Amino acid sequence: MRLLIWLVLIYVGIKIFKGIGRQEKEPAAPTGPTKEETFQDPVCGVYVSEDDAVIGRVDGERVYFCSMACLEKYRAGLEQK
Ligand SMILES: [Zn+2]
Known part of the structure; x- marks a missing residue:
């Protein structure tokens, strides 16, 4: 029974240790506005961030959309004009 308790303690200890290690690897939280372009x-x-955006080209310019549905709506709107 004591062995089981020790195993649990070691397991929890490893988890906490790994958690701390992970936190230290992460860069410090940025102060002020985030650098990531939206x-x-x-x-x-x-x-939307560039990674998540659906990028459409309109007259050679890059236009960013949240989804393909918005891109298609935008294109449909341009064609009507
Ligand atoms: Zn949208």
Whole structure:
């Protein structure tokens, strides 16, 4: 029975130790605005990061959308004009 308790303690200890190690590897939380660039979806107004955005090319310019649905709405709107 004592062995089981020790195993649990060691297991918990390793978990805590790993948790601390992970925290130390992460860079310090940035103060002020984040450096990551965000782009506003012109259709629904949502801000998206470059990684998450659906990028459409309109007249040679990159336009960022939150989803393909917004990209298609935007293109449909341009065609109507
Ligand atoms: Zn959108």
